[in-house]
Amino acid sequence: MKKINIGLLGLGNVGTGVYSIFQTNHDKISLSAQKELSIKKILVNNLNKDREVSVSPDTLTTSAKDLFNDPEIDIIVELLGGIHPAYDYIKEALKAKKHVVTANKAVIATYGRELIQIAIDNHVALRYEASVGGGIPIINTLSKPLSVNHFEEMIGIVNGTTNYILTQMTDYGLDYDEVLKAAQDKGFAEADPTSDVEGEDAAYKLSILISTAFGMEVPPASIPREGITKISKDDIEYASQFGYKIKLLATAKKSDDHLEFHVHPTLVPNTHPLASVSNEFNALFLKGNAVDELMLYGKGAGSLPTGSAVVGDIVEIAKIIGTNFDPTISIPENSGNLKPSGEGISKYYIHFRVEDKPGALGIISTAFGNNGISIETVMQRSRGEKYVPVIYILHDCTREQLNSTFDDISKDNTVKEVRSILRVEEY
Numbered sequence: 001m002k003k004i005n006i007g008l009l010g011l012g013n014v015g016t017g018v019y020s021i022f023q024t025n026h027d028k029i030s031l032s033a034q035k036e037l038s039i040k041k042i043l044v045n046n047l048n049k050d051r052e053v054s055v056s057p058d059t060l061t062t063s064a065k066d067l068f069n070d071p072e073i074d075i076i077v078e079l080l081g082g083i084h085p086a087y088d089y090i091k092e093a094l095k096a097k098k099h100v101v102t103a104n105k106a107v108i109a110t111y112g113r114e115l116i117q118i119a120i121d122n123h124v125a126l127r128y129e130a131s132v133g134g135g136i137p138i139i140n141t142l143s144k145p146l147s148v149n150h151f152e153e154m155i156g157i158v159n160g161t162t163n164y165i166l167t168q169m170t171d172y173g174l175d176y177d178e179v180l181k182a183a184q185d186k187g188f189a190e191a192d193p194t195s196d197v198e199g200e201d202a203a204y205k206l207s208i209l210i211s212t213a214f215g216m217e218v219p220p221a222s223i224p225r226e227g228i229t230k231i232s233k234d235d236i237e238y239a240s241q242f243g244y245k246i247k248l249l250a251t252a253k254k255s256d257d258h259l260e261f262h263v264h265p266t267l268v269p270n271t272h273p274l275a276s277v278s279n280e281f282n283a284l285f286l287k288g289n290a291v292d293e294l295m296l297y298g299k300g301a302g303s304l305p306t307g308s309a310v311v312g313d314i315v316e317i318a319k320i321i322g323t324n325f326d327p328t329i330s331i332p333e334n335s336g337n338l339k340p341s342g343e344g345i346s347k348y349y350i351h352f353r354v355e356d357k358p359g360a361l362g363i364i365s366t367a368f369g370n371n372g373i374s375i376e377t378v379m380q381r382s383r384g385e386k387y388v389p390v391i392y393i394l395h396d397c398t399r400e401q402l403n404s405t406f407d408d409i410s411k412d413n414t415v416k417e418v419r420s421i422l423r424v425e426e427y
């Protein structure tokens with residue numbers, strides 16, 4: 001059997017998962033690849049760190065050159081995280097004509113097309129299944145069996161940390177800060193959770209999904225996004241009374257020749273398949289013009305689930321090494337000539353704090369009507385206080401119509417504040 005050598009960049013969470021899958025499933029991996037695969041060198045920061053896997057000290061190095069200059073290493077697996085030096089190392093590896101596997105959403109979302117072109121120019125493969133949805137085979141499924149579809153919409157719960165926080169707030173009636181602290185203590189949230197809770201991580205993944213499914217290049221920074229830090233347990237409770245759960249959704253929807261895309265906390269009806277995706281689980285809900293509705297569901301992070309996707313990519317590359325198959329993937333094309341658009345229209349949930357006096361609801365409802373917005377439901381909660389919560393669910397409207405309504409309402413001091421503005425998904 002031909003031998004394939006692998007160089008790992010990183011032996012952290014995912015690197016450790018990859019290493020242990022090689023130890024426990026070695027026979028299955030070699031059988032599947034029809035080659036003998038082994039990890040030859042591993043780049044780390046700290047040679048003396050205690051590791052969860054037992055690795056011979058001469059396998060570890062702190063010099064990336066030891067991997068790039070080794071002619072026996074065929075595949076480089078980048079599991080460092082962050083943009084630099086990960087991006088630079090991927091580029092260097094591809095130029096050294098080594099195949100590359102990465103789990104790095106930040107690099108692929110930001111530099112994916114450039115790196116794919118470098119891989120094509122050097123006749124090597126670049127694969128990144130684990131960059132979206134951890135262990136769920138999303139990229140491969142979109143680009144192979146589902147590639148015959150024109151997609152109409154794609155809605156993902158693609159960040160496990162925020163889904164865990166929102167699920168705990170929903171199930172136990174807790175505040176955001178309490179749940180975040182518990183999640184950090186249990187290792188479900190990073191010490192600095194900003195990228196997760198502010199929706200940046202989801203925007204990286206949405207950018208990769210849009211490129212893969214719609215062939216459109218959308219820089220992550222241009223994706224309108226809002227995180228979950230302002231979601232209160234009250235909003236979760238009111239949403240539940242209307243029959244919804246609040247989820248952080250990464251959405252791309254086709255509307256004529258435009259593609260709307262955004263990351264927002266959104267009310268999802270309990271009947272929608274995404275409403276049952278809880279805790280650290282991820283899912284991608286799709287509508288294709290041939291396959292119709294479909295949902296991919298599984299663990300979106302974690303050492304072994306993510307390692308499974310990485311090893312799957314390694315095996316796919318190993319299968320074609322030494323054959324006549326072209327190992328490169330093509331740059332996805334925007335075949336429908338879709339144009340990027342803003343956030344589009346949506347149903348909305350609005351939570352006001354309103355003075356508890358006769359006629360207050362009339363003032364707000366008239367302002368909505370004057371701005372062409374029709375109301376689906378309204379609920380007022382009386383607590384015997386001066387200001388009470390009033391919740392509206394509105395039919396489809398634009399953000400501009402909403403802003404104009406809020407301007408009108410602000411001319412009267414009946415409404416103390418607009419506490420929450422959340423999108424509402426339909427099903």
Ligand SMILES: NC(=O)c1ccc[n+]([C@@H]2O[C@H](COP(=O)([O-])OP(=O)(O)OC[C@H]3O[C@@H](n4cnc5c(N)ncnc54)[C@H](OP(=O)(O)O)[C@@H]3O)[C@@H](O)[C@H]2O)c1
Nearest residue numbers: 010011012013014044045046079080081103104301302306
């Ligand atoms: N964690 C997940 O569940 C998950 C899921 C999907 C995708 N990903 C992606 O997978 C990648 C890796 O994540 P992770 O959670 O495994 O990260 P991690 O636990 O922080 O591990 C990073 C590893 O890279 C090494 N490293 C970092 N910078 C280095 C440098 N400049 N030179 C040499 N070694 C360096 C570290 O060495 P030391 O060990 O010596 O410190 C460590 O072994 C990221 O792109 C992440 O977004 C992670």
